[in-house]
Amino acid sequence: MIDSDTFDPADTALVTLGSPLGGRIRTWDDQRPQTWTIVDPGLFDGLPGTGAILTDPIAQGRYRDAAVLDRENNLLCVETTTPVSRLGGVIAGHEHIALVPVPDPVRPSGDQAASLWVEFERILVTALEHAFERGELLIVSGPSADGPSVMLGAMTRHLRRALILSATPAPSAPMWPDARQGEEDRTSIVSDSCTDALREAAVRTTVALDSWEVEPLDAVITYVVPIEALAVELPWTAEDAA
Numbered sequence: 001m002i003d004s005d006t007f008d009p010a011d012t013a014l015v016t017l018g019s020p021l022g023g024r025i026r027t028w029d030d031q032r033p034q035t036w037t038i039v040d041p042g043l044f045d046g047l048p049g050t051g052a053i054l055t056d057p058i059a060q061g062r063y064r065d066a067a068v069l070d071r072e073n074n075l076l077c078v079e080t081t082t083p084v085s086r087l088g089g090v091i092a093g094h095e096h097i098a099l100v101p102v103p104d105p106v107r108p109s110g111d112q113a114a115s116l117w118v119e120f121e122r123i124l125v126t127a128l129e130h131a132f133e134r135g136e137l138l139i140v141s142g143p144s145a146d147g148p149s150v151m152l153g154a155m156t157r158h159l160r161r162a163l164i165l166s167a168t169p170a171p172s173a174p175m176w177p178d179a180r181q182g183e184e185d186r187t188s189i190v191s192d193s194c195t196d197a198l199r200e201a202a203v204r205t206t207v208a209l210d211s212w213e214v215e216p217l218d219a220v221i222t223y224v225v226p227i228e229a230l231a232v233e234l235p236w237t238a239e240d241a242a
Contacts, residue, residue, distance in 0.1 A: 007096055011072045014056060016143070017065040018217055019123050020044040021116045024102065026217040027069065027076075028143055035217065036074075036099035043097045047080065049127035049221070051134065054079040058145055061229030062222050074099045107215050116216035121202040127221050128152060128198050137224040140205050141214070145222070148212040150205045154193050163193040165201055173211035175204045 015027040015034075023041050027034050038044065047053055048065070056066035068077040076097040108116055124140065131138050132154045141149035151166045170179035170187035179187050189204070191197050209219055 006073055007070050007075050007077055008072050009070070012068050012070050012077075014066055015069045015076075016056065016058075016220070017053070017067055017078075018220055019048050019120055021119045021216050022108075022112075024105075024217060025099075027067075029069070033143065033218075035102040035105040036076075037102055039098035039100060043095050044078075047078065047095075049123045049125075049130065051130045051223075052080045052082055054081075055223060058222065059229075061225045061227070062139070062145070063225070064220060064222050074101065105217075108217075113210075113216060117206040117210065120216050120219055121199070121206055124202040124205060124221065125198050127223075128201065131223060132193075135226070137226060139222040139224060140209065141220060141222065142209070142212070142218045143220055148208070148214070150208050151224075152201055152205070157190070161193040163191050163197050163201055165189045165204060167208050171208040171211045173207045175200075175207050 013029045015029045018026040018028075020038055020041060023038055025036050025038055025044075027036065053065040054067065055063035057063050067079070069075070070077065076099055078095045078097060080093045080095065082093065124138075127138060137151060137153040139149050139151050141147055148171075149168055151164075151168075153164050155162050155164060166186060166188040167176065168186045170176065170184050177187055177189070191200075206216075206219075
């Protein structure tokens with residue numbers, strides 16, 4: 001347990017969080033990546049993908065998990081909100097998580113990469129379950145918001161709940177249909193939404209990311225709030241109409 005008094009707010013930065021995988025995590029400060037070993041990985045238990053971690057907007061209606069990094073002491077302050085009940089209300093808290101920098105991380109391959117992808121798939125299934133409860137979509141990509149990505153959403157279709165995956169560009173990979181001639185920029189899959197479908201969607205997503213040469217620690221989940229993403233700022237205000 002880290003004493004909160006050791007956290008120094010004098011030299012801090014808001015960083016975007018990747019997912020904790022294999023005892024490591026990658027963060028981004030102004031797009032600069034840093035790989036860390038997590039001293040006590042158990043402090044992240046029950047947090048990734050649940051919506052409990054503080055998020056930071058990267059665009060209108062789009063959010064990523066974030067935390068405050070004490071660069072002097074290599075401490076990560078993860079702010080959390082935990083629902084009290086389904087009737088509403090939250091409990092605010094935080095975890096101070098000690099990190100050790102990894103100066104020259106080696107890209108995982110083979111069985112090691114496969115194991116990390118399995119961990120990420122579990123987090124992604126959790127994120128899908130919680131996001132769909134909130135009426136949100138997910139975009140899974142590398143650190144760049146403009147790079148290849150998979151969008152995952154749920155909708156009601158013919159009175160049945162459907163799961164939609166849309167990959168940009170169309171992955172040349174197993175589990176994904178061949179792109180139609182002239183439509184290589186995107187491909188989509190629609191299936192019934194159920195627990196097995198969520199697991200399959202998570203695997204399809206990691207297969208796509210791997211085909212785009214995104215490594216597991218670089219995989220980032222973006223939460224999309226549709227009503228915010230579609231909102232348009234009006235050219236006038238209430239005072240103008242008065």
